[in-house]
Amino acid sequence: MPDSRSAARPATTAVRYGSRPTMKDVAARAGVGLKTVSRVVNGEPGVTADTESRVRAAIEALGFRRNDSARILRKGRTASIGLVLEDLADPFYSPLSRAVEEVARANGSLLFAGSSAEVPEREEELALALCARRVDGLVIVPASDDHRYLEPEIAAGIATVFVDRPASRIEADAVLTDNAGGARTAVAHLIAHGHRRIGFIGDRPHIHTADERVRGYREAMAAHGLAVREEWVSMGGTAPERVRAELERMASGPEAITALFSGNNRVTVTAVRVLSEHDRPIALVGFDDFELADLLRPGVTVIAQDPARLGRTAAELLFRRLDGDTAPPQRVELPGRLIPRGSGELPALQH
Amino acid sequence: MPDSRSAARPATTAVRYGSRPTMKDVAARAGVGLKTVSRVVNGEPGVTADTESRVRAAIEALGFRRNDSARILRKGRTASIGLVLEDLADPFYSPLSRAVEEVARANGSLLFAGSSAEVPEREEELALALCARRVDGLVIVPASDDHRYLEPEIAAGIATVFVDRPASRIEADAVLTDNAGGARTAVAHLIAHGHRRIGFIGDRPHIHTADERVRGYREAMAAHGLAVREEWVSMGGTAPERVRAELERMASGPEAITALFSGNNRVTVTAVRVLSEHDRPIALVGFDDFELADLLRPGVTVIAQDPARLGRTAAELLFRRLDGDTAPPQRVELPGRLIPRGSGELPALQH
DNA sequence: CTAGGGCTAGACAACGTTGTCAACAAGGGC
């Protein structure tokens, strides 16, 4: 049923298909002023019960819903935060996203989420698009190695917290796992089980987590007086073919490794696959836990991060900043935890 | 360095900390009109190279970035869509989210993402919050069983596509997997391997996918002339304790099942865990594929959905609607695919 | 020399909301 009063109003407020009623329409229908509608909608005091019920009836009748775009423009705060991560579909980041979302929700914010696909330009594009939307804050898993592009945004008041990897070339909050420490623990564990020739396959160099983990690996080897042969160390993508080729190379020849420390989730999965086809058992410790790791035979020993906690911690820090915490940028490091399940406890089989 | 001209301007546009320069500021600095700045920012024609470079210099100097909130208010379209799903952290929905995001990106839109946690009120709250933000469209994995609350929003032009489960009590686009068909395939597969006593453990009743899968199970049993004993069928949550108890019950006694069809991902994982402790082998086919299913011994036979394709199809349909496709609501069904890996091919061991 | 056309540029209103402020009525104290 078309609104019979629309003819009396200027053409611009006529009810068109696809256009929604505004507070003005509600006010006209209820026979009150615009501001009174605003008061009712926002639960502000100073409206009599009688007026309020008339307004509510009009809201109901017209199917009015406040336009938050306009509200945002007026109020300045958008009640939304942005999350930029590497890949929404990566099982490691799923709990992280969810944790960030929960904290946002608890703080009355909505979440914009996007994937950088590990492409620096895409991270920048996404982050700046979110800034243009005037999100209140950003949680970023960096893909870029230069975050100076964010300086004007941060100066303008967009709170920014980096997670999983630190920001580059700017000072900013970061919530990280102690990657080097976790790697040292992993390698020490293998050494304790008698291994001396331990390989490492990790993600591409210059990715902070990858660099830290290889650093921890080298430190642990050095701390135990073991030499690292460069053919035991491979940094590159996590593509299965690459990992397979590298592992097969390391596991053959007279100086074959007896144990592998795999630098992340996806490398570990491929390594498990390759090793399951291999005749001579090779011990394995992986960085990052994954579902069903305990069901494989042998179970896969891992250094577990807590991605949900990473996300929660980062988001909570973000909202503290939004609440006015102006302490200098801080770096929070969460520990990794060794979970022995069998694959890391295989003895060092000489040949 | 504070803008020296700010003193000459009214106090409301003075440069405050945390407030960003607007087109007005840029115009003043470049000595041009407001609209000219708008033209430059939006790449509209009708600006001389000289003027344009002055404007660009001012933009650069002030660190101006267009406020998209204002733009949205003015233009009506928000260039953003909302995604409401059950759980961002669920590995099944991760590729779906990512696919939706990719399509949104290809169409120049940003993505709001949120989890309903399978709570109907939360779905509604989230969806309506997104509507208040005037997202252009919504992709929803329903948790609610009454979507009439969306009627005014859809009438007002917010395109809505349901995915994984259909909408309830309204007509709307939906992109689904052929759950009943997949279930029939799974059960027929077990029957073909000699099983007669086949159990089913699924998610809570009234969840569409759960209902469809149990329906397919019953149909396949009936089609092969097999009776279904009600103690072989269990619908309820996916909580590991529940699944464990039900499965242990079904697998014991004189009428113990020889095969299980598990109704989803999480049930399957628990079932694998329980069966691995079990002495007598029980065949297993699970609905939903999962990473590493092939690495377990035996490999887990599954009916694989393609969550990325579900997401992509839904998002593409959404953007077709946004582009003006006004065909009646349609339901797209994607097939499930049987992947035999061993666990479903175990023979029916009588005792 | 002038009319007209093409181009650049800016003034102004509008998007839908919220904050400020003033108007007005009712009630109470003197």
Next chain:
DNA sequence: GCCCTTGTTGACAACGTTGTCTAGCCCTAG
């Protein structure tokens, strides 16, 4: 009976952008 307080209400500007419309300029054709 008057002033002041309290409470309810609405007019108006402002948020930062874009669409419309018009003014002014230079150039060319008649």
